[in-house]
Amino acid sequence: MSASLDSGWFTEVFDGHGSAFSLKVTDKLHEVQTPYQHLEVYATETFGNLMVLDGCVMLTERDNFLYHEMIAHPALFTHADPRRVVIIGGGDCGTLREVLRHPGVEKVTQIDIDEEVTRAAERFFPALTASNDDPRAELRFADGVKWVDEAADDSVDVLIIDSTDPVGPAEGLFKTDFLRRCHRILAPGGVMVQQSESPLYHSGSIIRELRRDMLEAGFDSVATLPFPQPVYPSGWWSVTLAGKGRDVTAFRESAAAAAELPLDYYTAEAHRGALALPPFMRRLLEA
């Protein structure tokens, strides 16, 4: 048995999954109890700064590119002509930055309930908030579920649910009733995307249920895309897309290949590869 980790480490235990991930930390930079959650920022030895919400790793400077590129670009290259984008959650602004890389996008509205997350990102993850002054970006700090309720029918092209896990503040974002409201505000041909947890841990539970709930909520097609994410449980994560009158298993592949975006992970080939799910996932999702 190896030794326990001492107090120079931040450790997240993945309850129910019998695994844990640790990063060596050199300093605690920030800690605040917001009205919604407990927020901490650490300096790590090898992953840059680390943001933690309610004890769960949210992101590090070193590897957040994986998640942020994969929650943004597949959805945007699946929609035929995305102009009006809405992000629910996403307070660290990394997803917003990726969306704004698309020149055709005319307006991005981000609604995160917790302004402290954005303030911490501005201080400790400045690369992620570098596009916040883009005139196409609007940041609101409000209840995303309520915002969706009040939004007009058919008013959004791409809706991105960039939330924490389906417990705590984000619980309401994983319910069929909410998905139905998302469907309502999407214009015909619209695309919704939601982070959907670990392919290894959740293919037979959260991912399968989310896909079923999306179809029940009125969406016509769904697609789950896995990708590596070292600091999340199992080191492997996913997003799930849903289309309103659109097949989300196809995308603007030649546009994705031709776009010269300054990315680290996403490519047209990665998108196509991710759409072809590993056989074990297919079996669990179809069970």
Place this chain on the structure above:
Amino acid sequence: MSASLDSGWFTEVFDGHGSAFSLKVTDKLHEVQTPYQHLEVYATETFGNLMVLDGCVMLTERDNFLYHEMIAHPALFTHADPRRVVIIGGGDCGTLREVLRHPGVEKVTQIDIDEEVTRAAERFFPALTASNDDPRAELRFADGVKWVDEAADDSVDVLIIDSTDPVGPAEGLFKTDFLRRCHRILAPGGVMVQQSESPLYHSGSIIRELRRDMLEAGFDSVATLPFPQPVYPSGWWSVTLAGKGRDVTAFRESAAAAAELPLDYYTAEAHRGALALPPFMRRLLEA
């Protein structure tokens, strides 16, 4: 700061990478100091049995399919007609099982220096050793470097280096001189494949050096394929292929798509997707 993990966990600290991965264990099933390394087997709460060599996670029952499928099938579907396969290392026999799924393979010789690994696999990972009685399989317990030295020129179609990390018993398997000898025993059109560590941690070091060394050793092309591997450092791993008079960036894609192998991860699409490296890797490998 979260609490330290107590003694109910097995923790591997990734030295120099500032991260650690832990599995909750329920029992220690086996422990032996072999002539070559310290071997332990644990029962875990959620990953099945776990084999540890010199303190490093080798495999678990739950997620070894990723590594074993990706070290075997891409190389076999890259070669035009693989009949004679050699595995250096691979004592747990999981790679051997995958190779034997290919009906065209006539002979697989596996040379692992440590018989205790295979004996432990037979007891605690019986699914992996289930094909060991296949008449096409020959298991030898000997020094792989020496075996390669004594093998005839042009006598192998696919050579698989299924080793531990490039420290300790496997150190000699990561040297240019050894790669040159591998090149010698491969027949024209032959393919070599080697596990090549983490895309996140090692793209600018071990992977880049291995690719350079392969080309220096006489190989004509190289290709690195990343894939998820939750229990290895960073949860993301890779294999690197090298071709002797063969372009290993292409493969028998229609054969791979048509083969009805009972796999959990590998598909023709996954193979093609992996060949298109993430941009950050390309930049580091070409630096």
